[in-house]
Amino acid sequence: MWTSTAMKSSNPGPSVDDLIRLHQGGDLAQALLISVEAPSQPAVLQRLAHSILCEEGGSPDCRCRSCQTPLANHPDFVELAPTSARTIRRDEVEEAVAATAAGPLWSPSRVIVVRPAESLGREAESYLLKHLEEPPAYVYYLLLTEVPDAMIATIKSRCQVWRMGEHAAEDTDLARGVLQDISSQPLTMNQVVRAAYWAREQYRLTGREHWLSLWDTLSEAFRQLEANGNDELARAQILRQWPMGETR
Numbered sequence: 209m210w211t212s213t214a215m216k217s218s219n220p221g222p223s224v225d226d227l228i229r230l231h232q233g234g235d236l237a238q239a240l241l242i243s244v245e246a247p248s249q250p251a252v253l254q255r256l257a258h259s260i261l262c263e264e265g266g267s268p269d270c271r272c273r274s275c276q277t278p279l280a281n282h283p284d285f286v287e288l289a290p291t292s293a294r295t296i297r298r299d300e301v302e303e304a305v306a307a308t309a310a311g312p313l314w315s316p317s318r319v320i321v322v323r324p325a326e327s328l329g330r331e332a333e334s335y336l337l338k339h340l341e342e343p344p345a346y347v348y349y350l351l352l353t354e355v356p357d358a359m360i361a362t363i364k365s366r367c368q369v370w371r372m373g374e375h376a377a378e379d380t381d382l383a384r385g386v387l388q389d390i391s392s393q394p395l396t397m398n399q400v401v402r403a404a405y406w407a408r409e410q411y412r413l414t415g416r417e418h419w420l421s422l423w424d425t426l427s428e429a430f431r432q433l434e435a436n437g438n439d440e441l442a443r444a445q446i447l448r449q450w451p452m453g454e455t456r
């Protein structure tokens with residue numbers, strides 16, 4: 209399941225094939241923050257974006273028009289990269305987002321890539337933030353970065369965060385980030401659902417039992433919030449169960 213280079217790490221994290229499988233199963237979020245070393249970014253992007261854009265389900269040897277077209281020439285693909293002053297500007301993000309309003313031209317989806325995501329200027333970041341929350345059903349945001357911790361917490365919390373290869377070793381930080389989100393006041397059902405979704409993916413990818421227990425706890429917390437809105441009780445339960453210190 210894992211690539212041989214990723215096996216060097218004790219927790220290799222997902223491979224690009226895992227992400228493609230999630231997409232094909234309808235389980236890939238539309239806003240992704242992918243932590244991966246810069247030299248590997250083009251290859252990850254190439255495979256994942258092509259699979260999302262494929263007009264025939266994304267099989268590896270597909271010869272559809274979208275699979276045969278270089279990403280840079282694909283009408284449903286936009287890559288935002290720093291131009292002036294090594295920063296991605298707000299107007300550049302605005303333009304890319306505005307272009308998605310018309311819907312895809314060739315593919316089932318449109319893909320907006322931000323690379324490297326840490327180059328987003330502050331205003332660009334806050335503009336993008338609004339659009340990451342509820343993108344149109346056909347839009348995927350792929351934010352690629354080498355330094356996920358340089359991203360503001362609100363961006364991270366709106367994205368499904370994946371750490372690939374060596375970056376998977378930083379999973380503890382990610383768990384801390386999601387925990388921070390849960391610890392904020394007041395606890396909302398939306399936060400619990402997001403954390404539960406994340407815990408389930410961790411279980412799916414690592415097979416480690418504590419993610420499954422956390423998923424159960426989060427589901428229980430959700431039921432409590434739904435029943436009587438007692439967020440303190442729900443929060444206490446989650447914090448008790450949180451697998452900090454053994455996230456690897």
Ligand SMILES: [Zn+2]
Nearest residue numbers: 262270272275
């Ligand atoms: Zn195809």
